[in-house]
Amino acid sequence: MDIEAFRKAGYQAIDRICDYYASLQERPVVSQVQPGYLIDALPSTAxxxxxxxxSIADDFQKxxxxxxxHWQHPNFFAYFPTxxxxxxLLGxxxxxxxxxxxFSWxxxxxxxxxxxxxxxxxxxxFGLGDHFQNKSGVGGGVIQTTASEGLIVICVAARARYLREHPDAKLEDLVIYTTTQTHSLGVKAGLxxxxxxxALEVKKENEYGLRGEELHAAVEEDHARGRRPFIVVATVGTTNSGAIDYIEELGEVLKGYPSIWYHVDAAWAGVALACPEFRPLEKLDAINQHAESFCTNFHKWGLVNFDASGLWVRNRRDLIDALDVTPEYLRTKQHDAGLVVDYRNWHLxxxxxxxxxxxxxxxxSYGVEGFQAHIRKGVELNEHFASLVRGSRDFELVTTPSLALSVFRLKLPSTSASSPDSAESLAAFNDLNRALNLRVSAHNDKLxxxxxMLNGMICLRFAIGAQRTEKEHVDRAWDLIKQCAEEVVEEWTRNSES
Amino acid sequence: MDIEAFRKAGYQAIDRICDYYASLQERPVVSQVQPGYLIDALPSTAxxxxxxxxSIADDFQKxxxxxxxHWQHPNFFAYFPTxxxxxxLLGxxxxxxxxxxxFSWxxxxxxxxxxxxxxxxxxxxFGLGDHFQNKSGVGGGVIQTTASEGLIVICVAARARYLREHPDAKLEDLVIYTTTQTHSLGVKAGLxxxxxxxALEVKKENEYGLRGEELHAAVEEDHARGRRPFIVVATVGTTNSGAIDYIEELGEVLKGYPSIWYHVDAAWAGVALACPEFRPLEKLDAINQHAESFCTNFHKWGLVNFDASGLWVRNRRDLIDALDVTPEYLRTKQHDAGLVVDYRNWHLxxxxxxxxxxxxxxxxSYGVEGFQAHIRKGVELNEHFASLVRGSRDFELVTTPSLALSVFRLKLPSTSASSPDSAESLAAFNDLNRALNLRVSAHNDKLxxxxxMLNGMICLRFAIGAQRTEKEHVDRAWDLIKQCAEEVVEEWTRNSES
Incomplete structure (x- = not known):
């Protein structure tokens, strides 16, 4: 393809992307194809x-x-937004x-x-302290592909520092601390x-956030049996429910264990720190005071296309000491002179x-104001959704709505014989909500x-943040959920009576 | 930005990319800015x-x-092509x-x-065996960001398998085998x-490739001292010199150690397997017979924009058993039914x-023929470059040219008093070639x-593969290298006489 052919194909691509976004609302949210649809449609060799x-470009459409x-569909409320x-896109x-x-400057x-x-x-x-900034010359920020990779990088740095301070430690004794609510990135880092x-247990009465005393007890218990926790992964805004660990309490406890690294993962919620009104909720002061590293993804709720995960560290030497590779063919005079950052030593x-x-x-393009407006809109739409749940006799919020995420479930029909809080009741609750989820997903072209699962409870998540989602989409989603719930309850009641 | 504004900005981007490629040859190959140029030019806050x-788009230009x-510049012969x-780009x-x-189907x-x-x-x-194909249902291929990350994935799978087979093994005793010529990905995986x-030593007389007997001796030595090599990272086409390990011999040795994983890294050279005539050189049969995993980067010499590193494994279960994370919110009925691949469990x-x-x-777009033509052109241009070196009295090839890479150095002027092969001679050689490299890099706007460094020898690398490089660019590069060499030798001789 020469330059003029590229110009033509490029214009066509831009036009088709315009068409895509213009027609997004008419498309099914979730692809309706069956497994194997594409493998069967394509030849088996180049x-x-x-x-x-x-014809290649046409096949993209076809x-x-x-x-x-369509993650950008206004009716996409699954997972977290991308x-x-x-x-x-232009960037x-x-x-x-x-x-x-x-790989080098x-x-x-x-x-x-x-x-x-x-x-x-x-x-x-996001209001992070000066010590997290590159211009400090000590700390700094780096873009990782995902929060999962960022955490691997941080664990590598934390492990290297821990082993320097405890040369006798065995890898078999090292422990990464997460909670039961931590994103899969915790398990993955361990694997x-x-x-x-x-994964430390957290309690419903603490809204699924980890407390300082719980961390302290765990560290002491592990130390007593010869284990060596070397990093705590705290979360601001869990995937399950938007829970926030007790960042300040954890920081105070960790002052007593200076070898243990303190990482705060705010992959989803961190971008809301752009709005001053959410900083107390997200414990910004404690993050700045205590955390050694902090992560938030521009590519989730932060308006930047995947992949762009932001990772900031208090001390860049921790990364470089752990990850530096500079063979002869990568040496440069600028690096040797200490004049530049070579980001290859800050990632995997x-x-x-x-x-x-x-x-x-x-x-x-957005400016600080535009970025804030986007975040505030997501929070407002979620407040609206939560008010719909609160206003319904059939549903309940399972946790306090967190920023742009609500977790809710269908209540047991009044005909249910189970006594509240019994194991039987929990099983019934879960069956009912699994049935509701199945029923809603049968309409996944529309929603x-x-x-x-939250401590054994099956719940539904409603996560807002796609750029084109408006109040009308939330309303229609709620109508569909209600309709599905009615059908599920009707079937449930019929089955109970038969 | 609404859809029509995007159309306008998108057309502009396409036009400017056309201008960029049309003017590429007139641009300096290496950026001529000084450290801090951009940090100083930009405001310190959004x-x-x-x-x-x-104005944002204009700032990209300015x-x-x-x-x-400019890695796409026809005079870019550093590192390996990207x-x-x-x-x-359109993809x-x-x-x-x-x-x-x-993250899921x-x-x-x-x-x-x-x-x-x-x-x-x-x-x-690339002629890989059926067992490496996804349609086998057993092995399969996955795209990684880079060969470095691919090797981390493979080491994780190899370690998990080894520890399943040797539950008593300590992490402290595990060893990753590379050679002194392995790309930095080996060191990085260890870090x-x-x-x-x-890093096993390799010999000049073996063209810097690892022999079977050398591997065998190392494994026995390590076993005798309680160490546990669990993976061998062999290379087809090293970064230093395009060296190729003795893939067949290593495979035969590793038959005796079935717990040791055999990975073949052909990040750069692997794409040349598209041409049947290079398959014997690159040991395709031995790769198919022995390797458990194989990597080559489409994004180096393989015409696909960064990032696109190809990784194939003989047994996908090795990846999934080591890396599977499936919390409740990631479960899907298609996965539960075993109908689909969920690639999140094949990477980090x-x-x-x-x-x-x-x-x-x-x-x-290229078809097999077009892909082959691109590879053959690179090899032919390198043969031309090598012939220029061979035809010169002042230079020598340090290793046999490998596909599209030549490694060469300036010979000591005949006035030099050092006897060949002496340490004094090596030091002189290295000083001379360092000086040459410095002199050439003073012209890095043009080349x-x-x-x-190869076993202590400073050498220069000439790596071909940018899509727009033609014979005239190689000729002009050679003229500039010769001119720099004359200046270096003149200065050298003057200094020797004074």
């Missing part, structure tokens, strides 16, 4: 001779789009055009320096690093995409929500 | 109010492009437009199934996983980009090559 690009679950903005496009792997100075700049912009946007993970791989560009495009 | 996109080292094709653009994290069926398809296309393109890495993170699309676009 073509021997090149094909015309026109074969690929029907197999896409951002897509035109500005982010990605420009960055693809200068394709390079950016010299390999493309702009990529490294723009990452330093936008991560400082992010730190200030990848081959280290134990202890060697090469990396030029991801700062899309963050720069988004933050400049996508997911279920989760 | 703007309070959103800015017009026009501020970012001067800080880009591919950029218009087709790959990336379409995939950004449906932004989603693809249901999250976007097309992303999962297209990855299964193109990785099978790749397996066939990340906290495991020992033993949870979410992942839709990267198969750009591979699909490239393989269909970018890098130096490396």
């Amino acid at each position: 073509p021997e001779r090149g094909e015309q690009f026109d 074969l690929i789009l029907p197999g896409i679950t 951002a897509s903005t035109f500005e982010g 990605d496009l420009y960055s693809s055009s200068v394709a390079n792997p950016t 010299l390999a493309s100075p702009a990529c490294t320096e723009l990452e330093q700049v936008v991560m400082d912009w992010g730190a200030k946007l 990848v690093l081959g280290l134990k993970v202890r 791989g060697l090469g990396r995409r030029f991801r700062s560009l899309k963050i720069w495009f988004v933050l400049r 996508f929500i997911t279920q989760t | 703007p309070e109010r959103g800015e017009q996109f026009d 501020l970012i492009l001067p800080g880009i080292t 591919a950029s094709t218009f087709e790959g 990336d653009l379409y995939s950004s437009s449906v932004a989603n994290p693809t 249901l999250a976007s069926p097309a992303c999962t199934e297209l990855e299964q398809v193109v990785m099978d296309w790749g397996a066939k393109l 990340v996983l906290g495991l020992k890495v033993r 993170g949870l979410g992942r980009r839709f990267r198969s699309l750009k591979i699909w676009f490239v393989l269909r 970018f090559i890098t130096q490396t």
Whole structure:
């Protein structure tokens, strides 16, 4: 493809992306294809001779789009949102055009320096302390692909530091602390690093947040049996329910254990720190005072296209000491002179995409005000959704709504014989809500929500944040959920009577 | 930005990318900016109010492009190439437009199934055996961000399998085997996983490839001292010199140690397997017979924009058993029914980009013939470069040219008093070639090559593969290298005489 053919195919791509977003609402939210649909439709080998690009582009429309679950659909309320903005998309496009792997400053100075700049912009946007900023020369921010990879990086740094301080420690005795509510990134870090993970229990009465005394008891218990917790992964905004650990209490406890790293994962909720009114809820002061590292994903609720996970550390040497690889062919005079950051030593791989560009495009286009407005809109829509749940006799909120996430369940019909709080009642609750989830997912062309489990309770999650979601979409989603609930309850009652 | 504003900005981006490629040859290969150029030019916080996109797009031209080292420049011969094709770029653009994290089949069926398809296309393109294909249902291919991350994944799988078979083994005793020539990914995997890495020595007379007997002796030695090698990372086409380990011999030795995983890293050279004539050189038969995993990067010499690293395994269960995370909110009926692949359990993170699309676009646009033609052109240009070196009295090839890579050095001037092969002579050689490298890098606006070290010898690398490189660029690069060499030798001789 020569330059003029690219211009034509590029214009066509832009036009088709415009059509895609214009028609998004008419598409099914969740792809309706069956397993194997594409494998069966495609040849089993690459073509021997090149094909015309026109027919390839047409196949994207014909074969690929029907197999896409539309995360940008205004009726997408599952998992957490994955951002897509035109500005982010354009950033990605420009960055693809200068394709390079950016493993050192010299390999493309702009990529490294723009990452330093936008991560400082992010730190200030979220109210993070000066010590987390690149310009401090001590701490700093780096873009990771995902929060999971970011946590692996942090665990590697924490482990290396712990082993320097405790050269006698055995890997078999090291423990990563999470809670039962921590995202799968905790388990994954343990699997990848081959280290134990202890998921501390949290209580309903603490809204599923970990308390200081619970952490303290666990550390003492583990120390007594020769185990060595070396990192605590606390969460601000869990995936299950948006729970927030007691960040201040945990920080106070960890003052007594300076070898234990304190990581705060706010992959989803952290971007809400852009709004001053949410900072007390999200424990910003405690994060700044105590945390050694902090993560939030621009690519979830933060308007930047996947992937762009922000990771800030108090001390960049912890990363570099743990991850530095500089063979002869990667040495540069700028690095040797200590003049530049070489981000390859701040992450798992060697090469990396030029991801700062899309963050720069988004933050400049939206400005702080526009970013805040986006977050506030999500919170307001969720307040509206929560008010609908509260106003219903048939449903209940299982936890206090957290920012743009509500967790709720269908109540047992009044005909139910089970006494409240009994095991029998819990089983009935769960059967009922599993049935509701199944019923709603039969309409997943119109609405996508997911279920989760909170200390044994099956609940439904309603997560807001797609850029095009408005009040009318929330209302229609609620109508559909109610309708499904009526059908489920009717069937339930019929079955109880028969 | 609404849809029509995006159309305008998108057309502009396409036009400017066309201009970029049209003007590529006139740009300096290596960015000429000084450390801090961009940090100093940008404000230290995000703007309070959103800015017009026009001025943001203009700043990309004004501020970012001067800080880009142009990896697509025809005079870029450093490191290894990083591919950029218009087709790959368009694939990336379409995939950004449906932004989603693809952690399960249901999250976007097309992303999962297209990855299964193109990785099978790749397996066939490179002549990999049926057991490496997804359609085997046993083995399969997966796209990783980089070969470094792919190796971490493989080490995790190899470690888990080893520990299942040897539950008494201590992590402290596990050893990753590489050679002194292995890419930094070997060291990095050790740093990340906290495991020992033993870099086996290789010999000049074996062209820096590892022999079976050397591996055998090392394993026996380590076993005797209680160490447990659990993976061998062999290379087809090292970064230093394109060296190829004795893949067949290593495989035969490892038959005697079935618990040791056999990984073949061909991150750079593997794509040349598309051409049948290079398969014997690259030991395809031995790879198919012995390797448990194989990696090659589409994003280096393989025409697909970064990032797209191909990883194939003989047994997918090894990955899934080591990496599976499926909390309640990620369960799907398709997964529970065993109908689909959920790629989150084949890599480090949870979410992942839709990267198969750009591979699909490239393989269909080029066809097998076009892909082969691109590889053959690189090899032919390198043969031409090697012939220039061979024809010169002042230079020597340090190793046999490997596909599209030559490693060479400047010979000592005949006035040199040192006797060949003496330590004094080596030091002189190295001083001379360091000086040459410095001199050439003073012209890095016109030419970018890098130096490396081979068993103590400083050498220069000449790596071909940028899509726009033609014979004239190689000729001009050679002229510049010769001119720099004359200046270096003149200065050297002057200094010797004084």
